[in-house]
Amino acid sequence: MALAEMNTTLAENARGPGAGEFAPSRKRRRSVFFTVLRHSGALVGLMVLGAIIAMAATAPLIRPGDPLALAGTPLLWPGQDLAHPLGTDNMGRDVLAGIMHGARVSLLVGVAATALGVLGGVSVGAVAGYFGGRIDNLIVRFIEIFQTIPGFVLLVVLVAVIQPSIWTVIIGIALTSWDTIARLTRAEFRTLRQQDYVSAARSVGYGDAHIILREIIPNALPPLVVTATIMVASAILSESALAFLGLGDPNSVSWGAMIGTGREYIRTHWYLTAIPGGFIVATVFALNLIGDALNDALSPHLART
């Protein structure tokens, strides 16, 4: 959540006291070379993410059947047996199958939790930021409560008290991450609702719903998209931390759960944690690269060109 919050803070600061100072006076000037480099980051991110999505999509074809099946001799090193190119874990489960099917879970958790969080956060934040006044006050206090409770503690309570399954994990993560989006949305709405084009829309006679959906949201999207990208990454990390504490879904394989079981063998069979760990890092890294590039591309500094 952290980067997302950072964006929020930046966004809020940028519109805080003496907003003029934070508005760039001159446009960012960059050489072509670095623009390309920048884009190459996004390119790498997209390629990595694409590969992982492809992996998730083809998992049932390449590694059919139950990824949790005890497929072979336990604790085979990668490459030791070509039937299990990435080796097997302590129970003889195929690591490659786990990675491929685990990608599905990680991506599902990341995307679904973010989608839920964004949906909730945008709705609440939009109402608060657009209408202001008493309802805004109330919502801000409400958000504050969520920001005061250590998110991961709340997540653990939520997932522990309900039966851990993919969907409880997703809902739990969404419940602990919506507040960031809500804050950001609120900040955006507070700024944008005062824009002249919103006034213009209102003076033409549009209602609140139209103004929120057609005039403001499209303009509030860039920072939200950036934050959402980073939220996907954070959700994947949260899921893995939950699985590490043993609070994952036992009926599906996830990268975090693989690390959780593999860590007992961290000294002898380090590949059991390193491989899923590497995939988590790669995915989160790719998402962050994309988030970065999006941030550059969509940042308000450049919007006026």
Place this chain on the structure above:
Amino acid sequence: MSRNRRILLSLRRNLLQAIPTMFVIVTLGFFLMQLAPGDVADYIAAETGAASEEGIHALRVQFGLNLPVLEQLFAYYDNLAHFSLGISPRYGAPVSDMIMARVPGTLLLMGVAIAVALLLGFAMGTTMALLSRRLPDRLLSLLSLVFYSVPTFWIGLMLIVLFSVHLGLFPSGGARTIGGPSEGWDWFVDRLRYITLPALTLGLNYVAIYARLTRAAVIEAQRHDYVRTAIAKGLTPARVIRRHVLRNALTPIAALTGAKVAGMLGGAIVVETVFSWPGMGRLAYEAILAREYPVLLGILLVSSALVIVANALFDILQSLLDPRVEVS
């Protein structure tokens, strides 16, 4: 209105606002724990390995768990009103004692983690911003992204394997050498050795965040007109950067640091587990598992108080850093 008076007023306002916030959090926590299957009597009965129905009932009566839910809640409020956090059913000890025994550990860990993260992050971010879009910037950007992408528990284990097991540089866990030096330089070195790895693990994510934020803030600050003014005054580049760029970049960083405290408390659970660090996060986790709602609520109360105090402090710090910021 003088600044001191403003700060005092804001402190009072923060405090007054904190009370309903904490009230809601405690109530929310209480109902969450009520929703959870099982209660502490179940847990104690199971933990002791053998129990009777009478025994469980006796436990429920003893802790008031047989009372209607709202009565339990009001009993808890009543406790709070008398400045008591209640008694832990499992430990049979006052919750406040248990929490206070853990607070210093968590505070220390978080404090050092924040300090490390700030220092490293600020240094990294400044370097990145000043060499913006050159090779060092690209490399450090990537590095910070990696820091940001690594799961905390994983990096913690890796640090233990590398620095404790292989290199023998730092202890693998704990907070100090038990029975070791209790004062002076030796004590300090000893504490430092123990806290290095956990603080680094907890702080690593934040190093990335601060680095990126600092970079953004410094680049942002560089674009400001007053930097151009400073150059026009004939200041040396070093002074321009120090006095007009970095100094002004501190404000958003202070704002973010305040907002990070809650997140760090959560992250402490994992780090305290991996490094057997005696802190609140671990206690919270155990309280959740054992359904000891007085303990969990106590922790929620204390940690939200911590967050609120930290936020208030960083608010004040922000207003000290930037006179335009009204203490909110």
Place this chain on the structure above:
Amino acid sequence: MMHRLDPGMTSPLLQLRNLRVSYDAPLRNGVAVGGLDLEVERGETLALVGESGCGKSTTALSVLGLLPAHTEISGQILFDGGDLVGMAPERLRALRGRQIGMIFQEPMTSLNPVYTIGRQIAEVLHEHTDISAAAARRRVLELLEQVGIPDPAHRIDAYPHELSGGQRQRAMIAMAIALRPRLLIADEPTTALDSTTQMQILELIDGLRRELGMSVLLISHDLPLVRAWSDRVVVMHHGQKMETLKSRDLFEAGRHPYTRGLISASIRLSDERHYTTSRLAEVRAHRAANDEFRFELHTPPGRIAATASAPDLPGPDAAGPDASAALDVRDLTVRYPGADRPAVDGVSFTLARNQTLGLVGESGSGKSSLSRAIMRLIPGVTGEISLLGKDLAGAQGAGLRQARRHIQMVFQDPYASLNPRQTVGDILGNPLKLHGIAERGERVRQMLDRVGLPASSVDRYPHEFSGGQRQRIGIARALILQPDVLICDEPVSALDVSIQAQILNLLADIRAEFGLSMLFISHDLAVVQYVSDKVMVMQRGKIVDTGDHTTIWRSPRHPYTKALIAAVN
């Protein structure tokens, strides 16, 4: 200070020779200054004048080496005989602040918000001299006194945000002159200020120039201003010098067609021009194949009939809404939460049909709040508003939406008033859809044509247009519902003077053509004088003076009106 009296005493203090500046950034590639030659003589004020993007600010920045990275500069900048282009950074830095002082357009952002002004001024002293802290403070107090900041002993410890705009600019000036520089570069020093403050600041700069024997390079877009406050004027366009003139006879002796165009597009209060009697000349630049510019001066034909006899503005005792009026406002008060006084304080006026009512006032006087209150855009409003005889203040829901068809608004900032995510076609067409008006495509095309935009604009986004074009889109949007009343809130203040002329001509035309009643809000007295039939003067939320468009300037009643007039004449 003997070294100042070098043999070059008689040569110009600053000489630009064939100065070229170009940006090689991917986003903004191009030549900002293309071979500029000019001299600033010792003790004189040279004004560099031109419209936005003409390269005047780039020129100013290049003197002190303040151009951003990725900028290429060539030619010579001779200061006291030494070439600043390619000068070693150390030497250049020694000149900055000490030999050449500079002040900028926006004093709020040009001062570091986290330090007191005293500290920021002292910083110059400490950087260039070995002055003690106590002595520096004494010197800063002296400087604050010198630049006319009241109560310097107190203000020295104030932060920039605690000062007014004028005081901030005075602090900037104190900083620039702290070491008695020989050249002061003032880059649009008063653009961000109110007209009364503007004059005081220019007076101060001029006084200091004489007192300290400085030369001043004054950058501005405002022709009447430079005429009053400079010795010579260099007119720039697109990085090129058009001509150099003596300021005194700038308005009479300008020969270059571009200069002529600027002059005729500029309106001065003293000219007493009015839309009914004279149209504004529009200057248009065409780039020829050889990259040379050709300028064409164009004055729209025709006169616009004077407004039918409008009723006199009602006095404070007039009672009841006037049904024949286009817009009738009674006791309108706007109060923002937390503010110590109302932004609009019991304002009453009547806008007669087919009339243009001008509203002038300085920033913060409540003009914009008033316009937004009438448009029903802000909460916290009390009082009565009657639109074409119908209650507007109390209208809700469908009634309000219906009413909105009859009153529309043109906003100040052509960048902020158009949704960047909607095409021009949507911006113009959607309101028609909302109000169930058929033949949308046709109406949009007609309207685009009317405001002077090509039909192809419908598929384009606002950022593809220039500022002037955007304001045309804004006007088109306001007109597309064919309202009866149009509120123009500073519609031209963000525009260059040549564009301003085009927009004012356009507004004058459509007002007659569409039979509009207009409330025209501006801080610019001359503009208000030109477009209005009646004029109101607003100060601190109240209407303090009203009158006919000519009489109010000739015989102002209220002292505030007098002060406003004094500031621009």
Place this chain on the structure above:
Amino acid sequence: MTGIDRRTFGKLLAASTFVSADLAVPAFAQTKAKGGTLRVVVTAEQPSFVDLFGNGAIPAVQGELVSIDFDMNPQPSLAERWDITEDGTVYTFHLRKGVKWHDGRPFTSEDVAYSFETLRETHPRRRNTFANLVAVETPDAHTLVARFSAPAPYLLGALSGVGTAILPKHIYKGTDLKTNPNNRRPIGTGPFLFKEWEQGSHYVLERNPDYWDTAKPRVERIIVRVIPDSAARAAALETGEIDIGHGSPIPYGDVERFLASKRFGVETRGYELGGNLHQLFFNLDNSFLKELKVRQAIAHALDIDRLIKVVWNGYAIPSPTAIVPDLRNFHDSTLKHYAYDPARATKLLDEAGFPRAANGKRATLNLTWNPGMAQQRQAAEYIRYALGEVGIEVKILNFEFSTYIQKVYTERVFDIDVQNLNNGYDPTDGIDRAYLSSNIKKGLPWSNHTHYSNPEVDALLTSAAAERDPAERRRKYVEFQRIVHRDLPAVNLVQFQRLTMFNNRVNDHTPYAARLGSDYFDRVYLED
């Protein structure tokens, strides 16, 4: 270890153990090493240090009435000797003289009497042990007579330090037992003084200079550190930050590597009182599992050897019956596991009327597992896989501890529960609760949650509990084992081995007593 079957290895370890050192050591130690600090690791912080409520004890501080040797025989400690009447109802203990509490007050029979009477009220297990206790008499300060209404053959086994805490009456009498500060800062008669406790981190014990056995203890100090994470414990052991850990402190998968380094040793003894049984319980109310053939099929579908390998890394031995091999007085070694035979399992399921549906599945079962032990999760995963092979889909329900208790014992959401209901030191301790029909109690943890009800078993277990003739007692338990092996309310899987991992500088840490790993530490000494 690739060449050797792990299971064989486990067996070897369990059987051979280490040379018993109790005779050689005293002289050896006195000359060799005295002093030093022993650093012990534990997994979790115990909520209390006095075992009033069954939630944690430190025998090394508390002292114990008797010690139990590897052969399950009681040896003198605070009780120098004892007499039991013919009918087995009256126990007379002759207590050691001159023993002092850590606060200097003399230890007397009053303390023991108070302990028995108090624990009968508060302690969940001793409630049963002392259920028939009708009178405790203290004829003099060093004699205690305990009278039971029925024979109590299990009594002495319960009187070791981990079983029965001997409480200082002068501290507890008339106070609120639950919140008595002594629970958190105990005094006892044991070889070590409780010195300090830093919550969440460690506690420190120091040598008791006034211990009644003047030759002991031999280490000056014991530091007990709490390290919740198993990988972190392994690292701490490996780096030499801790010396010893009980109850399998490191992952089973890491044990080989530790042994290979020669710096560490593994001890399998000391857990004899546990009766560590790993079993799979059926919910007999489930219409599918109600069928004996289905349960038999499931038993046939499980490959115990593979289970031992993948779940226990070889540190387990098969326990086909409800009483583990360690309880050798009662274990029926003639019973064998249902043979691993998926084909037979398939056939049985078909016969029972549960053919594979179109998707290849016969039924879907919810499986719960006791989160108190990490290996249960792997066992659950193995069972999920093994039953999947014969067409039974298993859905694992992942609960943390409290939820597990509630969901399994109150809501009974399980169809299969993977569990370790340990036998304890005597069958009465661990068996009765799971098989007696009178123990079908909703909401009571570790009760008969299969809802198995067999009057024959009820009668056998009830009479065996009070049976004084060892042979007859064994016969009854053997009979019981055969019945439940036939009725199959549970598939008993393995007796798993808890391990003590230690640095080789630690000697004589498991001298003779079987204390579930909570050592007395009176003999342990360090060697550099």
